[in-house]
Amino acid sequence: MSDLSRFSINQMTVKQLSLPELVDACDGLGVRNVGLWREPVRSHGVEATAKLVRDAGLTVTTLCRGGFLTAIDPKERARALADNRRAVEEAATLGTDTLVLVSGGLPAGSKDLHGARERIADALAELGPYAEQHGVKLAIEPLHPMFASDRCVVSTLTQALDLAERFPAHQVGVTVDTYHIWWDDRAPEQIARAGAGGRIHTFQLADWITPLPEGVLNGRGQIGDGSVDMREWQGYVEAAGYTGAIEVELFNEELWARDGRELLAETARRFVEHTR
């Protein structure tokens, strides 16, 4: 059993709530931390969101997400880099030091995973110093291998660290998300590697449930409903020195169909029940 001091609610988990509703619901439940997403933040206004959360005394633990850095076409690459620079600026405005990166899948027609991973490294060489200037760290998120072709060619913590370690830790680290790595018996040692290098920039929880829905994106389970031992993974990141917030980030159509405040309350209860 834990309390809510380290709990952060990722906005996507309760995307049915507007930003003012989310902030109000957090206040009512004693939730002190939120992870935000760019699209709803931009809809509300970046400055306005920053003021909203600041006035409520909330800490913004991450901004999701930059990335999509695998394009080959020079114009597409330039657009992606410009968009990521904007994401860095938005993170700084919101007062968070962590921008989560979903690196991008294979370009249409390509079968070259290695080349795509190298283009991510090229992009990080440009974005890392820019992020540093803004006091923001980039957190490469390995996504489950089922997303390798269409969303993220970085599929394991090992791969994410192989990329991140080409850069200073205060520029580039990793996102540790139980949903994406729970199956990987090498992940615990990679968490230790990440911790030793000061590269665990955020820790996120979601549970693994089946059957997966069509398209597999929106099938993440509520904490405690699936196959992942949350305390075990919390133990790994803490043994590696991580003391930061723990975000719960669920993408799930059934959860989104429910009342958002009720879902937030349930998620907070599950967090207390399944972490330590």
Add this chain to the structure above:
Amino acid sequence: MSDLSRFSINQMTVKQLSLPELVDACDGLGVRNVGLWREPVRSHGVEATAKLVRDAGLTVTTLCRGGFLTAIDPKERARALADNRRAVEEAATLGTDTLVLVSGGLPAGSKDLHGARERIADALAELGPYAEQHGVKLAIEPLHPMFASDRCVVSTLTQALDLAERFPAHQVGVTVDTYHIWWDDRAPEQIARAGAGGRIHTFQLADWITPLPEGVLNGRGQIGDGSVDMREWQGYVEAAGYTGAIEVELFNEELWARDGRELLAETARRFVEHTR
């Protein structure tokens, strides 16, 4: 470009064909090898199937599948072991030396991947010698990590080899299937490891396409339709010394809705086009 001499059609790819139809279609196309599945073989009769394929001069490259060895309950475990001994006997009757194993997922309510993998090892210690007595090799198939909870806790070639190498290579090796490992940058070195140990017991092809269907089981792509460079993977197994048949095993509702003979002909053409 290759010819069809090493092509093997896995029966599941064209499951709309009865066994006599499959054998007849192979004869018409010059296909010399088939991978069989236990359920349709048992429906037709194991001895009758053995005679059918022998009379047609077909080689049975594998029998799919044994496995599901992760149960905790002693009665369930005993049932699984007995069923796997029958599978070994069926493989021997059919004249194939390779039984593919899908190891099994997490028992209901369990979150213990490590324990499940150890129970597979315990089962292999019993089944390996039994298989050897029948001239059959067990081929552990790592399944894509998206199947880790409900179908197979062995998710990578590394894990499969960590299990297989506890036993003699003529008892236990691995199945290399592009669909399950294409995303894994460590797989090429693991194929080399498997080859050096004489443990590549079969090589299977399927392509990776998205979006994945609900349940994700039946979304495998026809060769050439997706993200996998078949020649690249063929190169890895051949550099590792593999000279055996190359099975095409697709699970795909759209393909199954088509005429089976036409699909088999297309699959043979795609094989020739995308292998060397």
